[in-house]
Amino acid sequence: MIIRKAVRVTKPRISLTKPRLIATIPVSSPAVQFAINPLTSRLYVIQGDNHLGVLDTKTNKIITTIQIGKMPSYMAVNTRTNRIYVSNFYDGTVSVINGLTNRVISTIKVGERSDHIAVNTHTNLVYVSTISLRSRNANLVVLNGATNKIHSKIPFKGRPSQILVNALTNRIYVTNTTTDTLAVVRGDTNKIIATRKVGRNPVITPVLDRKTNQLYVANNLSRYSSVVNLRTLHVRKVHLGRRQREIAINPLTCRIYISSAQISVKGRLFVLNSRTNKVIGSLTVPAFSDVLINPRTNHLFVSESTETGAVPLIVYHGSSLKPLAKLKVSAGSGSLLLNPCTNRIYVGGEKTITVIQD
Template sequence: MKRIALRVSKLQVKQSLPRIIASISVSSPVANIAINPVTNRIYFVQGENELGILDGKTNKIITTLKTGRLPFHMVVNPRTNRIYLTNFRDGTVSVINGRTNRVITTIKVGERCDNIAVNTRTNLIYTATISLSSNNAYVAVLNGNTNKVQKRIKFPGRPSQITINELTNRIYVTNTVKDTVSVIDGSNNTILTTVKVGRNPVTTPALNTKTNRLYIANNLSRFCSVLDLRTNTVRNIQLGRLQSDIILNPVMNRLYVTSAQVSVKGRLFVINGNTNRVIKTLTIPTFTSVLINPNTNHLFISEFPETGTAPLSVYNGSSLKRIASLRTSKRSGNLALNPRTNRIYVGGENNISVIQD
């Protein structure tokens, strides 16, 4: 019997390009954006005392809430459906019920407070507080069950960014006065150790829980720091540029570090997380905001032009080849991803752009 050879061609599935699917008008410039992927609700700060709530399914604003003075940063606990928003000028944290869309209570934490993070496993919330009348600074620990301050951790210097490793129950706090990172034991909320990094670590570090490394961008040093979370030792990656932002794709184990300086063009560095070496670079605009979607390996880089709409460039995260260029609203920049819907929300001066990735 004669055999017949069959050629089986592989099915070619073309990944669709990111596109703008909605533009939602807002009353004031949008600042911080946070997302609850479980409920598909998007929370955004606008103006000097207002929080907007957006339905991610209908792309319509559900309601707006009055907050304290100068709302700064917020986090969402998807397990409890609670949103925590710091009010910088009041030194308070507003607690919002995600089901009723109402402020449950407002907690006084200090004279001023800005950055905040939540451990969803322990239901403890950590916020950086400062004093304008003394040298006292603290990291306030809030109990999500009681909505009260559980502890104040004395912090010499200026506590800035807070990053939590929920797997190990360790909290990492950068210090922009001492140029350090402090390691806090989440079981008793005491400082275990403090390590030296570069100057002015004002940017939120990138945490890789798989490799147990924390990457710190140093705003006034020409290297970024890598903290080994097993040994609490630091090594530096020389970049030759000051840094403005750092993000991680945990799937590819790639770090993206931006350097946005006023006097020269910006620069993007791609770092291999296995070797901690720079493998690619890209020239970018001076003022930018960046986001990576690990699901698609798409890198989003937004610009901040003085006038007109803001260009949003989309790159392949591996090749750094630009695959799309989108036009968002004036002074757009704040980016947030819902990993369940693959939608990116871009805050602008008078609207929020919704991008389907």
């Protein structure tokens, strides 16, 4: 099933209504990881040690649960082919799911352990970072989405971690948490063409600003974020706080949001102007929080992760950083995901998924 539609993000607007809670969906296990195909109105949520829940976003009901591999960790969706890819960490496999039938159509062994996963919708290639328990070397495994077979393996010294695909330039960017570097891979040859030093433990998925052609890397154990000029591959440091946890971008307002979450005290959320790469604002945020920006409304959502009780989800204006609303969501809330077609935000919880209309 080939879906040729494209998801378009319009210019930001001033919302006349505040975000509101419209549904609470019970789940059998904590909802900690989301993926969505907005073209089919299906949201996918990892449930427990080896299951994937499929949510119909029109009815807000779980329509089926699919058994996959052990310890699923990350997901990627190819909206053109309606295929969902789940990286099963413990198995070292990738489950390929047909979004039309909600069935696993292939399970691909990629290594000892499989980690992050990303897809290039233009080339129908899937990239999976693997971990070796027996050596200091690992691979970035490239899968052919048409055949569900391994296309090639790109060797890495250390641990390839987070992957970002730029489908327009056919470049793949991979962080390495052992060598504290960023690798640049050519998508046509699947070879590393450059490696640049970044900060310590770049374990957060980078974000790309296509307007300025810059890649932003949050460094978990450094007091700065790395900004990579993708034309020259020059790396610039922007000094922030340590324990960087989340990074988000509003490409329409040229704002980058990076949280610096502490262990036992409140953290900070820093706002960068991507044109100048200077900090232009900051907020105090919970020690363990997740961040999402809705480009269409310019609303910034900050959720707190706790084990018990209802917790606040704070909504800020993305430019002025003024608080706009406070919503109560369930314990364990953390994962945030936006459906760009409906302007709905999904908040993961210990026993529920909260749906918010922005």
